[in-house]
Structure formats: C-alpha cells, structure tokens
Amino acid sequence: MNYMFRFPFDLAETQRINVDGQEMLIFEEGERRIIIRSGTELPIAQVGRLEVRGYGYCSEDEARADGARWKGATAMGLLRSNLGVDFRARQVPHYLTEEGKQHFARFFEARPGERLGSDVPGVSIFQDGSEPARFIRMFTTSRQISTxxxxxxxxxxxxxxxxxxxxxxxxxxxxxxxxxxxxxxxxxxxxxxxxxxxxxxxLPFDGVNADAVASVITHIRTLDLDPSARDSLAARVGHLGExxxxxxxxxxxxxxxxxxxxxxxxxxxxxxxxxxxxxxxxxxxxxxxxxxxxxxxxxxxxxxxxxxxxxxxxxxxxx
Structure with missing residues (x-):
C-alpha cells in the first residue's frame, strides 16, 4: 500500500511562478514523485494558491517525514528565489462539515463519488489514490462599512x-x-x-536610580578596555537609566x-x-x-x- 503527502501554500498577490501548466515536476526517482500543483483549475502562472504533493511512500510515517522535509525545502527554495510563501500554519483552520461537502459538490458539479476535502494547513497524509479530488478552502472574512x-x-x-x-x-x-x-x-x-x-x-529615571546608573557608567569609562567595547558597554548600561x-x-x-x-x-x-x-x-x-x-x-x-x-x-x- 502506497501513501502520499500534500501541503498547501500561498504566494503573495504580487508574485507568481511562470509555468503555463497546472503542475510541474520537482523530483522523480522510481515510484517517488514530487510535484507542485495549482490549487485551482487555472495554470500555475495565474494563481498564488499552490500545493506540493509527494507520491510513492511505503508508510504514513515515511510520507509525513519526507513531507516535512519537502515543506522546509519549499520554504527555503522560494526564499532563495525572492518569493514570499505563506503555509497558513498560523491561521485558524476551518473544516468542511458533511453538509458543507454536499453543498460544494453541487456548486462544483462534482462527479458522483468524487470526494471533497478541507484545504487545511500543514502536511496531510493519504493513501495513494484516496485523496480528495478537490480541496475546498474555507474563509471567514467580513467587510467593515462606515457610513x-x-x-x-x-x-x-x-x-x-x-x-x-x-x-x-x-x-x-x-x-x-x-x-x-x-x-x-x-x-x-x-x-x-x-x-x-x-x-x-x-522616560529617564531620576533620583537614586539615575545616580546609580551614572556611577556605574563613570566606573566603566575608567576600565582598561578596547574603546569601542567600553563605549558599547557604557551605552548598554545607560539604558538601565530609563x-x-x-x-x-x-x-x-x-x-x-x-x-x-x-x-x-x-x-x-x-x-x-x-x-x-x-x-x-x-x-x-x-x-x-x-x-x-x-x-x-x-x-x-x-x-x-x-x-x-x-x-x-x-x-x-x-x-
């Protein structure tokens, strides 16, 4: 039985990866295959919502461990390409209820038996071939209107x-x-x-506190230290006076x-x-x-x- 991993991420609104297709191959060796996919029906070049999928793992643990490694590699690789990536790990996740899945199945005209899943942050593991056909991202947004x-x-x-x-x-x-x-x-x-x-x-302290700090600074300036080190130490102590x-x-x-x-x-x-x-x-x-x-x-x-x-x-x- 083979397993796969998946994790979603977003690019900034002003950034895109210029690939015309809906997926691109990152790595392939034997049954192991890692791809970046568009998170929608549009080509990668037109969307900021993307996902990485990895196939061909013998166990859930193996898929999860390598998924975490590819997630780190994706973060560093996009950073090195001057692209801002958001894995949405710090957002409150929202999950589809069964009623919600039925609603979106009708909305997307899903084929009979086609599974829908929640587009939750982080590395998710599925049995290869059992993953949802479409991942739905839930938003809770509001608009403030001022008269x-x-x-x-x-x-x-x-x-x-x-x-x-x-x-x-x-x-x-x-x-x-x-x-x-x-x-x-x-x-x-x-x-x-x-x-x-x-x-x-x-604000600076006054009274005894200020006098104590001034006394310490005076002493520091008499020490036989490198001038730059002495000035730096005196400056740090000076902040104790405020x-x-x-x-x-x-x-x-x-x-x-x-x-x-x-x-x-x-x-x-x-x-x-x-x-x-x-x-x-x-x-x-x-x-x-x-x-x-x-x-x-x-x-x-x-x-x-x-x-x-x-x-x-x-x-x-x-x-």
Missing part, C-alpha cells in the same frame, strides 16, 4: 480640533492602516504592536483610564500583548496560539486606535 456621514463628520471634527499628527503618530497611523492589508494573523498583530511602540517613548518598553507602555496605557480591552485594564492589556509580541519576534518555540492571537487582535484594534487618538487629540471618541 458616509460618519466618516465625513469624523474628518470635519478632526480638522476643527486641529488634529495634526506628529511624526510618531504618522508612523502609528500608517501601521494601523497596514493591519487591514496583512495576510496572516501574526503580521496583523505585529503591525498593530509596531503602531503602539511608535507612541511609546521611555524605562523599559514594557514599563513605558504601561505608563502610556494609563492614559486610557478605566476602559477595558479583552477584559483587562489598559496597562495589563498592553503587557499581555507585549509578551505575545516578544514570543513571536524572538523566535520562541512557544508562539501564541493562533486562536488566542485572533481574539487578542479584536481588542488590540480598539486599543491602538484609542491610544493614537489620545496621543494626537488628548482624548478618544470611543465609548
């Missing part, structure tokens, strides 16, 4: 209030806007965190008063999000669960919007 009157009123009010964003606010507004164009949950979350950090400026980003963020968040975000007060919510941000950007093996991240983003949108308004206007119009 013309509301948008115009907000613009006029901002003009009357002399709402002129400074450099930090402009960065925050740009990153807030970029959230709506990001394809993955991680990227959406990080764009909002960058917006927040643009507004967070650590707030950390976490401390500064909590201070700035206090300006939101008693509002709650995700069931937390504003300073606690900033800390919660900042910890998740650190786990993502520093390559932690314990990255936040995509579902938890998705829920956090709903509150983070309001949190970021409110902080930008506080920064520019000194108030927020949200309830």
């Amino acid at each position: 013309g009157e509301r948008a115009l009123a907000a613009i006029r009010d901002s003009y009357d209030e002399t709402a002129v964003p400074d450099a930090a606010a402009l960065v925050a507004i740009d990153m807030f806007g970029s959230y709506f164009h990001m394809p993955s949950t991680d990227a959406q979350f990080l764009s909002l965190m960058i917006a927040l950090e643009a507004l967070v400026v650590p 707030e950390s980003i976490g401390q500064a963020g909590k201070r700035v968040a206090m300006g939101l008063g008693d509002r709650l975000y995700g069931g937390l007060d504003a300073p606690s919510f900033f800390t919660y999000c900042y910890r998740m941000r650190s786990a993502i950007v520093h390559g932690s093996e314990n990255r936040p669960d995509p579902a938890e991240l998705h829920d956090a983003i709903a509150a983070l949108l309001s949190f970021t919007r409110d902080l930008i308004q506080i920064h520019v206007l000194g108030k927020t119009t949200s309830g």
Whole structure:
C-alpha cells in the first residue's frame, strides 16, 4: 500500500511562478514523485494558491517525514528565489462539515463519488489514490462599512480640533492602516504592536536610580578596555537609566483610564500583548496560539486606535 503527502501554500498577490501548466515536476526517482500543483483549475502562472504533493511512500510515517522535509525545502527554495510563501500554519483552520461537502459538490458539479476535502494547513497524509479530488478552502472574512456621514463628520471634527499628527503618530497611523492589508494573523498583530511602540517613548529615571546608573557608567569609562567595547558597554548600561518598553507602555496605557480591552485594564492589556509580541519576534518555540492571537487582535484594534487618538487629540471618541 502506497501513501502520499500534500501541503498547501500561498504566494503573495504580487508574485507568481511562470509555468503555463497546472503542475510541474520537482523530483522523480522510481515510484517517488514530487510535484507542485495549482490549487485551482487555472495554470500555475495565474494563481498564488499552490500545493506540493509527494507520491510513492511505503508508510504514513515515511510520507509525513519526507513531507516535512519537502515543506522546509519549499520554504527555503522560494526564499532563495525572492518569493514570499505563506503555509497558513498560523491561521485558524476551518473544516468542511458533511453538509458543507454536499453543498460544494453541487456548486462544483462534482462527479458522483468524487470526494471533497478541507484545504487545511500543514502536511496531510493519504493513501495513494484516496485523496480528495478537490480541496475546498474555507474563509471567514467580513467587510467593515462606515457610513458616509460618519466618516465625513469624523474628518470635519478632526480638522476643527486641529488634529495634526506628529511624526510618531504618522508612523502609528500608517501601521494601523497596514493591519487591514496583512495576510496572516501574526503580521496583523505585529503591525498593530509596531503602531503602539511608535507612541511609546521611555522616560529617564531620576533620583537614586539615575545616580546609580551614572556611577556605574563613570566606573566603566575608567576600565582598561578596547574603546569601542567600553563605549558599547557604557551605552548598554545607560539604558538601565530609563524605562523599559514594557514599563513605558504601561505608563502610556494609563492614559486610557478605566476602559477595558479583552477584559483587562489598559496597562495589563498592553503587557499581555507585549509578551505575545516578544514570543513571536524572538523566535520562541512557544508562539501564541493562533486562536488566542485572533481574539487578542479584536481588542488590540480598539486599543491602538484609542491610544493614537489620545496621543494626537488628548482624548478618544470611543465609548
């Protein structure tokens, strides 16, 4: 009995692989055959939704292990070709119910007995020949509609209030806007965190803390070290004389008063999000669960919007 693997991936909207057919051969040796296929009825050159399939494995474990290796090779190969690949591993998966399969079978005019499957992220294993004929990808998207009157009123009010964003606010507004164009949950979350950090400026400590740091720096400058190493060490110690980003963020968040975000007060919510941000950007093996991240983003949108308004206007119009 032979087994096969399959994993889907997406290219960026502005990138394509220029192949006219619906599949291209990556590797073939004996019964082993690895291909890239279009994820739709269109040629590879016209779509960003693709998949890799591997055939000719003697066991599920062998197929899964080699599938994982080919997935890594695909990631590195496309990176080396300057192509952005998204394996959708950080998205919350959606599965077809039996009723859903029947609906899509009618929609696609599937032949009797033709199987449909959920297009889930990651490496999937099938008995060779038993894989679904078509993989359906489920989306949960929504469109936000703002009334013309509301948008115009907000613009006029901002003009009357002399709402002129400074450099930090402009960065925050740009990153807030970029959230709506990001394809993955991680990227959406990080764009909002960058917006927040643009507004967070650590303040220097005073009193005993400042004196202690200054004393240590003075001592460092007397050490018999390479000048560049000595200056670098002094600069690192110098940062101990000011707030950390976490401390500064909590201070700035206090300006939101008693509002709650995700069931937390504003300073606690900033800390919660900042910890998740650190786990993502520093390559932690314990990255936040995509579902938890998705829920956090709903509150983070309001949190970021409110902080930008506080920064520019000194108030927020949200309830």
